[in-house]
Amino acid sequence: MEPRQADVSIPLQSPGWGAAAPGPRSDPQPRDYVLWSVLNVLLWTTLGGLGCLGFPALVFSVKARDCKLVGDLEGARRHSDRARVANIVCSVAVAVVGLIFIIIVIIVISSLRTT
Numbered sequence: 001m002e003p004r005q006a007d008v009s010i011p012l013q014s015p016g017w018g019a020a021a022p023g024p025r026s027d028p029q030p031r032d033y034v035l036w037s038v039l040n041v042l043l044w045t046t047l048g049g050l051g052c053l054g055f056p057a058l059v060f061s062v063k064a065r066d067c068k069l070v071g072d073l074e075g076a077r078r079h080s081d082r083a084r085v086a087n088i089v090c091s092v093a094v095a096v097v098g099l100i101f102i103i104i105v106i107i108v109i110s111s112l113r114t115t
Helices: 035-044 055-070 073-113
Strands: none
Touching: 035 055, 035 073, 055 073
16 A cells, blocks of 8 residues: 655745735834934033933923823824924934034134144
8 A cells, every 4th residue: 555645735925915914903103202312412412511402302202102101192193293303403403513513623623733
């Protein structure tokens, strides 16, 4: 008697390939930008102790995180959007102030070399 070999077929794709995951689809959680806000506060603090200029972004970030924890997703989205805008403004301002500082240092060093 010959042993029979079972027919085994391995599908090349899963049956749900490209389909949405089963279950209710929910909106993604809003992001809280706490790390970015802390970085902005630290950068402003190193630029002459002006950490208070990055503080509003940190406040909105913490509010977004608190709203997300209690389940208020609409409030979390609102505060998250405000934190993102405040962080963008702070980051651009830090970059501009840093660039101005570097230009001033270069001008001072070049004027000291010529004299």
